[in-house]
Amino acid sequence: MNSFRVGLIGTGRISDVYLRNCAVFDGLEIVACGSLNMDESRAKAAEFDVPCAKEPAAIIADPEIDAILNLTIPAAHADISVAALEAGKHVYSEKPFVTDLANGRRVLELARDKGLTVGNAPDTFLGGRWQTVRKLLDKGVIGAPTGVAAFVPTHGVERHHPNPDFYYAKGGGPLLDLGPYYLTAMVFLLGPIREVAAMGKKTFAERMIENGPRNGEMMPVEEDTHSLNLIAFENGVLGEMMVSFDVWESETPRFEIYGEDGTICIPDPDPGDGANIFQGPVWYRTRAEARWTERPRPDAPAEWCVAENTHGFNYDARGVGLLEMADAVANGRSPRASGALAYHVTEAMEAMLTSAREARFVDVASTCARPELLPETFPKDR
Ligand SMILES: NC(=O)c1ccc[n+]([C@@H]2O[C@H](COP(=O)([O-])OP(=O)(O)OC[C@H]3O[C@@H](n4cnc5c(N)ncnc54)[C@H](O)[C@@H]3O)[C@@H](O)[C@H]2O)c1
CATH class of the missing domain: 3.40.50.720 (NAD(P)-binding Rossmann-like Domain)
Incomplete structure (x- = not known):
């Protein structure tokens, strides 16, 4: 290249x-x-x-x-x-x-x-973790998918970001900040979104910057900071997503896909740790198994031995979407982390904001191709 x-x-x-x-x-x-x-x-x-x-x-x-x-x-x-x-x-x-x-x-x-060509973050779905989930799904380990759930409770960014204002100004909030990671992963795994419903809440009118040179300064909050969303996918799967800047602690950080024969779980999809979103364990449990199976499992049945994270990118690999876009441009094809995918996810989030504001179900008009798995031949990481 x-x-x-x-x-x-x-x-x-x-x-x-x-x-x-x-x-x-x-x-x-x-x-x-x-x-x-x-x-x-x-x-x-x-x-x-x-x-x-x-x-x-x-x-x-x-x-x-x-x-x-x-x-x-x-x-x-x-x-x-x-x-x-x-x-x-x-x-x-x-x-x-x-x-x-x-x-x-x-x-x-x-x-x-x-x-x-237009490409857009998040590119976290190109990380080994999400690629592994997709391989498990495509292999039919949990059968046909029926549901998906993402729970991402945080207490915002004012304790670690020195200039956190934009996270609370118009265009910020947990839905637009955290939503793209999990909605993009959902579309990568399950295809486009058809309809949504949502509720949202602005818990505090102001928040305090708690680090750096502006420590103690108050900021206005203009967007909802606790966001609950229901999602219907074009393929009939139903999903839910909670994203929040108002939760001090929770045992629920989870991303799960439910299938007719089992469940796949990412146990800690923590947005505060960049690496976590690209790498880490993927669990699955099927009707045939009494316990969670963590990949890789040396004694897994051969047909379930999906190579673990063979593409690499098992670290905070932000920028891999741009690398993949450069390859797409060189080969005259669309990138995986594409503008069309980002537009679709943005429209879904806009629809969630409308739904929360107007208390009604909202259709998502746009659609996009479900990005392919990274090929084994894709350049490896460092
Ligand atoms: N900080 C994080 O952990 C994080 C994680 C993932 C994604 N993001 C996203 O990355 C983006 C940047 O976040 P950040 O935390 O680095 O913000 P930041 O405030 O630290 O930096 C923003 C940069 O953009 C520049 N900038 C702003 N407006 C500009 C303009 N009109 N023209 C030219 N330069 C301009 C600023 O000078 C600054 O260099 C945001 O969209 C954010 O959602 C941030």
Whole structure:
């Protein structure tokens, strides 16, 4: 694969892991970085050996750059993506894809008209953990799937993020922040969503920043911080998802798929630990077994011996979606962590917000292809 030359815009907190990973991915090269805070960008460039730091507009205009990696705050995602596409560059963004659907359509239409590719986080479903779940499902270990459930209780981010305002401002909240991980995984495993229903609650009017230079400062809360959602999939499976910034402690962090013959469980899908979302145990239990089976199990029946995490990416591998997108561009195909998938998940979340606000079931009009498993031939990790 020829090197895919990437310009990074947004050098805040999440950029470190991208810079670290992209430095060792074969076929990707971050050649410039910039943000609204150029001192921060220069420091990141020095720390991670990025050849140059320059203003975002100069990165977007640089003819030597193939793609923009958009790690700005959610409210800026659409503008940066549109500017990148207008300048003839592919774009890969952090989640959420956009904060309103009209902008999402604009991004996808512009990419289509210009023959460019749009990719989007989360790429966690390309991690060994979710790939293993998909293999178990495809092998029929739990029979036909009937239900799915994700419980993700947290107490928000103000204890560890120095600038947590955007998590509580319009466009934030646990649904738009945490929802993309679990909904994207659900669509990867079960296919597109047809209809949703939801309830939401804003528990506190204000919250206190509890770390860093702004310790003690209060922030307004504009979005619901406790979100309960029901999900009907096109294939008839029914799901539920609880995501919260209001729970101090719980034994429920879980992602489970129920099938006619058993259950698959990810016991700790913890969003606070980036690595956990890519790697870790997958359990399954079938009607034939009295106990949970954790993969890998040396004495598992041969037909259940799904190779465990053979693709790698069993660490906080953020950026693997961009690596896979570079391969997709080189081979003239759609990426797995695609803009169309991100749009569909965004529409489902918008529908959940509408449902909670208006107390009614809401259809999800868009659809998308269920991403394929990563092939065994996909470049391995570090
Ligand atoms: N922090 C995390 O743990 C985490 C995890 C997963 C995903 N994300 C997502 O990553 C994105 C960035 O999060 P973060 O925590 O790094 O935020 P951050 O506030 O630490 O950094 C944001 C960066 O974007 C830049 N920026 C903002 N608006 C801009 C604009 N208009 N033009 C150019 N640059 C602009 C800022 O200068 C800064 O460099 C968000 O969408 C977030 O949801 C964050």
